Amino acid sequence: MIANFDITTLDYVYNNKSSNGDYTCNFVEGLLTQDNHGKLVPGMATEWSCNDDASEWTFTIRDDAVWSTSAGEEYDAVTAEDFVTGLKHAADSKSETLGLVADLIVGLREYSEGTGKWEDVGIKADGNQLTYTLTGPCGYFDGMTTYAILWPINAEFLESKGSDFGAVEPDSILYNGCYILSSLVPAQEVRFDANPNYYDAKNVFVQHVVVTYSDGKDPAQQFNMFVNGEVTSTTVNQSLPEVVAKAAELYPDNQYKSMTTATSYWGAFNWDRQMYALYNDPSVSTTSKTDAQKADTKAAILNADFRRAVYAAYSAHAVEAITLGEEHADGVIRNTLIPYTFQTTSDGRAYGSIVEKYAAELVADYEGIDLNDGHDAWYNPELAKTFAERAKEELGDSVSEWPIHIDVPVYAASENQKNMQLAMKKSVEDAIGDYVVIDLQFLEGNSSVYYSSFYNQPTGEDNSIDLVFGAGWGPDYGDPLTYLHCFDVHDGDMLNYSGINIESQGQSEEQKAVLETLGLNEVQEIVDQATAATGDERIELFAKAEAMLLTNGILRPYSTSGANITISKVKPFTVAYGLYGQAAYNQVPYFKYMQLLDEPVTAAEYEAAKEAWMAGK
Structure with missing residues (x-):
């Protein structure tokens, strides 16, 4: 696939730009994720619950998730304490998204402004139990955990990296998600490969991903790359008569309009x-x-x-x-x-x-x-x-x-x-x-x-x-x-x-x-x-x-976003779906669950799959 932006940081809890988050959502996983219908499903947490007024939430951390290095080697187990470290780093680094939770989690605003102590912040780890204490009822807090500011960081690794944590290099972070960043060349390409140590590897069907940088000089670039087998999907730019004509010639039955999003x-x-x-x-x-x-x-x-x-x-x-x-x-x-x-x-x-x-x-x-x-x-x-x-x-x-x-x-x-x-x-x-x-x-x-x-x-x-x-x-x-x-x-x-x-x-x-x-x-x-x-x-x-x-x-x-005339080899509605969080993307998708076809899907197949998907929501 192609993208028209470079990664500027891999510090996922600091970042608020989709141009970075579209990538890091494939590298790191939070407490919960979403399936292809947008339903919240276990991520690093296997179970979760809240008290009667939803002001306190408890998550049970799975025992089979590990951190991997950029070389694919196991580094350490993912623990409840990693989520505490992640939130503290967000506050200490003045995360660009700190405002999302600063007034929601007890004591976080005070700590971030230097008037409170970290031990008074409403996040505690006890074995494999992680508990958040909120300033008031929040019935949608489970959905918020799909967002990066609440994702984990390994404390030992963070300390070892210091200010280089999240630098634009594969070895600047650890990986507990579906993929590991293998290489990136600014203004050229980004490559990542399936994480061999990922706990749910059976649901990672695409093993290697290449994202090619586009400077926009050639508006037909993506379509031509699709014709040449270099990308798995393309939009059909309606302002280019030659592209529209060639698409009609090569893919007369394979063009459909993509769905719009919550962006x-x-x-x-x-x-x-x-x-x-x-x-x-x-x-x-x-x-x-x-x-x-x-x-x-x-x-x-x-x-x-x-x-x-x-x-x-x-x-x-x-x-x-x-x-x-x-x-x-x-x-x-x-x-x-x-x-x-x-x-x-x-x-x-x-x-x-x-x-x-x-x-x-x-x-x-x-x-x-x-x-x-x-x-x-x-x-x-x-x-x-x-x-x-x-x-x-x-x-x-x-x-x-x-x-x-x-x-x-x-x-x-x-x-x-x-x-x-x-x-x-x-x-x-x-x-x-x-x-x-x-x-x-x-x-x-x-x-x-x-x-x-x-x-x-x-x-x-x-x-x-x-x-x-x-x-x-x-x-x-x-x-x-x-x-x-x-x-x-x-x-x-x-x-x-x-x-x-x-x-x-x-x-x-x-x-x-x-x-x-x-x-x-x-x-x-x-x-x-x-x-x-x-x-x-x-x-x-x-x-x-x-x-x-x-x-x-x-x-x-x-x-x-969306509403594009599209030709694709992605099996319809196998991709994780979400109006928010990890499964919501702009240019680079969350690749977990995605399945590829040998030939482009027909418009009829897409519409049938869409009807079945809508019925199952």
Whole structure:
């Protein structure tokens, strides 16, 4: 298979990027995993239970799991104590995902901030028993254990590696999962092989995996590699007539549309831009604006109607049609942060319908909006003009000159990326060109250069772009909080991508003022209320918080993953399935359970397998 990113760390409990987690989920296993129907099944734990109010959880660690070295040699048994070590390392290293559990596990927040002792943290190992004590009821905590921050680390090995633990080398970690990383060459390929010491080796059918790096220069690369037998599946890029024709010729009965996922992608502004060149290479400029234009852009971005205008002018259909074609573009469009049907109230109301209700209450312009997947609910050129006119009037003398210039990064090597960003520029400027100019910043080099502008930067203030349609999140557990925590004002998982430091990185007074101006402190209050609530009240409050984010222009959802025309030799629905955690992936799957066929599956076989799978869920 192919991927367009490099591994930047193997420290799985520290990392929050799917570009790393897609790999490490194959190397390390937590307490529980998921089967091909998404059911929680034993991983390192064979049994688990909780007390009556789900505030204390106990897991029994299996006695046949071992750690292996990168050479495939047994290192030590996996123990309950390894999970204690893993969580302590997460706190000590200031894990990028610490916020997921810092306020959930007793004493963890206090320890991580230096005001408490480790022995007071609510995790204890006693023989093969591992117990978590939580700050309150959490009925979905078992699902949270599929996420990497709760995975184990061997203490002796961690100490031996020191700061080199998790470095981008196969021998920087131990392996208790299905595979062992054998080699990786940046911007070329990654190889891993089945772990001979894995306790459930009978369910690992693919023995060797090769992931080839793609720089995006050749949009037909994956398809051609499939034809040549170099990869096991491919999408059919609908923007390439020669690929579509060749697929029809060679695989007339083998093309099907893949399912969508729980991952959501959105556009987001940099709310407090400080950088106008790459943080790791100041010689690479990311703007052509004058100082006055920079100041105008910062002022405009803090205006809610300006943000609404840009988002209403963005045509998700036009952008997605670049790779999916006009016929299939709408199939991938998502209009909410949290999937519309992610949860349902006791009286049968879908989560998304409650977001719609609050959206109309908060901003009358959104009355009647339909936020179901499959169409572009937010695109409205006429409303975009209305918002832009309001913004210009509201901003008054704080903007010296219109139109406002918005810097957007482009991965110059990728034809698909260039064409998608050109489509974005056209849709916005066609609608509100008198108010906004999209300045595409073509970043040369491999993908790491592009991602350094908004994705791989260490802090929010290192973000060097005004706007990116490319932020995304897949759930870590089965509760709306997993998404909404992205915008937590203290340690939100995605604050860095919008130019704001999390508190542990030092949030400036200016950044705190920006959060207040954006209304995120008010959203935080609603999220905190929801977190303390249960049942329908919890769903209602989370939906209200999301509606506040959406209608205030904090983010603009535009797509999910999947919905691609696909040709594959993977036996349908043998792959582990999950809306969250280890079985949820973006480009590189969790390979356990996957079975391969000698010939590509037919569309009829896929649909029959899908029907049987749906019936068995």
